Amino acid sequence: xxxxxxxxxQMLEDRITQFRDQTRRFLAGELSEExxxxxxxxxxxxxxxxxxxxxxxxxxGCLSSVQLRKLASIARDYDKGYAHFSTRQNIQYxxxxxxQVPELLAExxxxxxxxxxTSGNCIRNTTTDQFAGVAVGEIEDSRPWCEIIRQWSTxxxxxxxxxRKFKIAVCGTPxxxxxxxxxxxxxxxxxxxxxxxxxxxxxxxxxxxxxxIGAQICDFLPWKHLLTYLDAIMRVYNRFGRRDNKYKARIKxxxxxxxxDAFREKVEAEWQHDKDGQATLTEEEVxxxxxxxxxxxxxxxxxKDASVETHAGTDLLFSHWLERNVTNHKKPGYRIVTLCxxxxxxxxxxxxxxQMDFVxxxxxxxxxxxxxxTHVQNLVLTDVRLKDLYELFQACKQESxxxxxxxxxxxxxxxxxxxxxxxxxxxxxxxxxxxxxxxEDFERQKNIxxxxxxxxxxxxxxxHHHVGNIGILGVDKKGAEFYQVTLGGSxxxxxxxxxxxxxxxxxxxxxxxxxxxxxxxxxNREDGENxxxxxxxxxxxxxxxxxxxxxx
Amino acid sequence: xxxxxxxxxxxxxxxxxxxKDTDLSEAIENRGNQIMVHISLWQEHKDELAASSKNIAVxxxxxxxxxxxxxxxxxxxxxxxxxPVFKDxxxxxxxxxxxxxxxxxxxxxxxxxxxRDQMFxxxxxxxxxxxxxxxxxxxxxxxxxxDFADNYQSTVEDPAPLFRRR
Ligand code: SF4
Numbered sequence: 001x002x003x004x005x006x007x008x009x010q011m012l013e014d015r016i017t018q019f020r021d022q023t024r025r026f027l028a029g030e031l032s033e034e035x036x037x038x039x040x041x042x043x044x045x046x047x048x049x050x051x052x053x054x055x056x057x058x059x060x061g062c063l064s065s066v067q068l069r070k071l072a073s074i075a076r077d078y079d080k081g082y083a084h085f086s087t088r089q090n091i092q093y094x095x096x097x098x099x100q101v102p103e104l105l106a107e108x109x110x111x112x113x114x115x116x117x118t119s120g121n122c123i124r125n126t127t128t129d130q131f132a133g134v135a136v137g138e139i140e141d142s143r144p145w146c147e148i149i150r151q152w153s154t155x156x157x158x159x160x161x162x163x164r165k166f167k168i169a170v171c172g173t174p175x176x177x178x179x180x181x182x183x184x185x186x187x188x189x190x191x192x193x194x195x196x197x198x199x200x201x202x203x204x205x206x207x208x209x210x211x212x213i214g215a216q217i218c219d220f221l222p223w224k225h226l227l228t229y230l231d232a233i234m235r236v237y238n239r240f241g242r243r244d245n246k247y248k249a250r251i252k253x254x255x256x257x258x259x260x261d262a263f264r265e266k267v268e269a270e271w272q273h274d275k276d277g278q279a280t281l282t283e284e285e286v287x288x289x290x291x292x293x294x295x296x297x298x299x300x301x302x303x304k305d306a307s308v309e310t311h312a313g314t315d316l317l318f319s320h321w322l323e324r325n326v327t328n329h330k331k332p333g334y335r336i337v338t339l340c341x342x343x344x345x346x347x348x349x350x351x352x353x354x355q356m357d358f359v360x361x362x363x364x365x366x367x368x369x370x371x372x373x374t375h376v377q378n379l380v381l382t383d384v385r386l387k388d389l390y391e392l393f394q395a396c397k398q399e400s401x402x403x404x405x406x407x408x409x410x411x412x413x414x415x416x417x418x419x420x421x422x423x424x425x426x427x428x429x430x431x432x433x434x435x436x437x438x439x440e441d442f443e444r445q446k447n448i449x450x451x452x453x454x455x456x457x458x459x460x461x462x463x464h465h466h467v468g469n470i471g472i473l474g475v476d477k478k479g480a481e482f483y484q485v486t487l488g489g490s491x492x493x494x495x496x497x498x499x500x501x502x503x504x505x506x507x508x509x510x511x512x513x514x515x516x517x518x519x520x521x522x523x524n525r526e527d528g529e530n531x532x533x534x535x536x537x538x539x540x541x542x543x544x545x546x547x548x549x550x551x552x
Numbered sequence: 553x554x555x556x557x558x559x560x561x562x563x564x565x566x567x568x569x570x571x572k573d574t575d576l577s578e579a580i581e582n583r584g585n586q587i588m589v590h591i592s593l594w595q596e597h598k599d600e601l602a603a604s605s606k607n608i609a610v611x612x613x614x615x616x617x618x619x620x621x622x623x624x625x626x627x628x629x630x631x632x633x634x635x636p637v638f639k640d641x642x643x644x645x646x647x648x649x650x651x652x653x654x655x656x657x658x659x660x661x662x663x664x665x666x667x668r669d670q671m672f673x674x675x676x677x678x679x680x681x682x683x684x685x686x687x688x689x690x691x692x693x694x695x696x697x698x699d700f701a702d703n704y705q706s707t708v709e710d711p712a713p714l715f716r717r718r
Binding site: 005007010011014015018022035038039121151152154155156157158159160161162227231235238239243273274277278279281282284285288 | 617638639640641642644645646648652653667669670672673674676677699700701702703704705706707711712713714715716718
C-alpha cells in the first residue's frame, strides 16, 4: 500500500486546518450557505434527507486493516454503528454532526485517510479493478498509476471548480471489473509491441441521465505523458464544458456535441505545449510508486492442499462458496476471496462496526493486513493461502459474511435510494430485499448463473442500473414510486447500455417482473449460455411479451 | 474602490473597471487614469484606446478566450480575469494560459466573485492580484496564501511538480 511521506502528511494536515476554519466561519455566519456548499462538498460532506452524509475516499479501493478499524471506530463514535460502501469504492456515513466533522477528519488523517474531493464539481476518487496486482493474466498493476493520478488530482488548483464532477478509472486486468468505459476518463493499460507501458484513453463515458460509453481519443499514450495528457483533457473540459445546465455539464455532453475527433484535436493542440514539459513522469517517480505495491512475502511450494477438496466434499455451503467467492490468483497456492455484503435483509453495502473490525482481523490473519473494496459493494481479501480457505470460510460464516452469492442474482448492486438520499425518486433498498427474498434459494440462483442486477433510486444512477444485465431505476409517477426495467447492460470490456423494457412497474410487482424475465431466459437459453448472451441472441421482445402479457 | 491584495500585500487599487456594455467614448471619459476594458472593446478599438491618454488594461470574462490576447500580452501592464460567480472555474484556466502559453509577465488580477477560499488556487494559476468584495476582510484573506505548504502538481507558480522535488 502507498505510505504517506512528510509531504503527503503535511498536505492532509493543512486541509484539515483549512476545513476547520471554514466550518468555524460558516457557523459564525461569515460564510454563506452558498459559499460553504462547494467547500464542504470538496470535503465529502453532503446535507442529506436525515442528516449530513460524509463520504470518505478509499483510494482505488485499497484499505489496510488499520484503516478499516478506524472506519469501524468512526462508525461507532460518530455514527450509528454502521457505514455504507458505495459503488465508487468510497464509504459513507449517514449520521455525523457537522460540528464534529473536522474532528472526524482529523481521526481519519491519523490513518492517512480523508474525504477530499469525494463530492463536488472536481476530480473524484480514482477507481480500479479490485483484483489489481493479483489477477491472473494482468497486463500491469494499476495501483501505482492510480496513486500517481491521486496525487495529481488532489488539490489541483486549476480544476477544483469544473462544470461538473469528474471520475477517472484505470484498468490493467483482462476482465475489467472497474466499469472503465462509463467514466469521464477511462484508462486501459496496454503494452505495445516493444513491451512498453501506455494507456488507451477513453473520454466522455458516464451514466446518469444520458448514459454514454466513452470514446477513444488515444490508442496508445506512452506512460510518461500520462499527466500532461490528463492536464490537457481537463483544461479543454474546464474551458468548454457547459455550465448553463447542470444536466448537460458532464464531459460526455461536450464530447458528443463537438464529436470525439474535434475533442481529440483540441486536446492534442493543448497537449503540444506541455508534452515533455516538467509534468512529464519520470522513471524514478513511477518506480517509487511501484515500490509501495510490490508483492508481499508469498510462500513458495504451497500450490497443493488436499484439505480444500476434503472439506468441499462434506460441507456443501463451503463448496458453493469456493465456486462463487474464490478466484484464482497469479501466485500458485493463493486465492482471491470476495466477501459478499449482500445478506438478505441488510441494506446492500452496509457493514456494522463489528463486522468491519472482524474483517480487519481476517485481513491480518489471512491476507497480509489488506482489504479491497469493490465497486459492486463487496470486500475482497486478495492474498489467502489455499490451506487457510476453510478456516476463513468458517470464520466468515459466524459474521454473516460467507454468503456464497458472488456474481449471482442476489449479489445485486443497490444505491441507498429513498431511505437515505435526498435526490431519490424512489426507494431502492426494499426492492433489492424483495427480489433477494424471492430468489433466496441458492440452487435456484446457481441454476440462473452469472448475472448482474443493478438498482438506482433515481436518474443519477449511483446504482449503475444502465450497465446491469438487469437494471432497475426508481421513477416518480405523480408522486408514487415506480420502477423502470432495462435489459442487456454490461460494464466489462464489452460495455453496453441496457434497453428499456417498457412502462414502469409498481413496487410490489417487482419480484414477479424479475421472475418472469428470468423465466424467459431459462426457457430460451442454449447450452451453458449466460443471461446476457441469451438476451443478445433473442432480443428484448420475448421478455416484453412475457412481462406485459401477464401484467394485464 | 474595492480592496486589493497584490503580491501578498494589501495595496491601493487604482484601476477602474469598465463594464462590458460601455462604449469607447464613455470608457475614455471615465474619470480614472487607469482603466480596465473588456476584451471586446479592446479588440475593436485598440488604436483609439492606445492613442488616448489613459493607461489601458484588459479584462476577460470567464467565457472569453485568453488565446485571443496572444498578440497583445507584451503591451499590457495588467490583465484581469473575471469570476462572474465563484463556481465558474474557467478563469483559472485562462489565467494559467496567459502565464504559461503567452508568457504574460504583467499583473494578473482576479476580479468578480473572488472567495478567500479560492485565492490559494488562483495564485498557483499565476494570479498575483485580487480584487476583494466588501464582505471580505483583506487582512484575514492574506492568510489564504498559506493554506497549504505545498502542492503535488506542476503549476504556474511552481512548474516542477512535487515528484521532481521530493
Ligand atoms: S441514484 Fe439517486 S437515489 Fe440513488 S444514491 Fe444516487 S442520487 Fe441517491
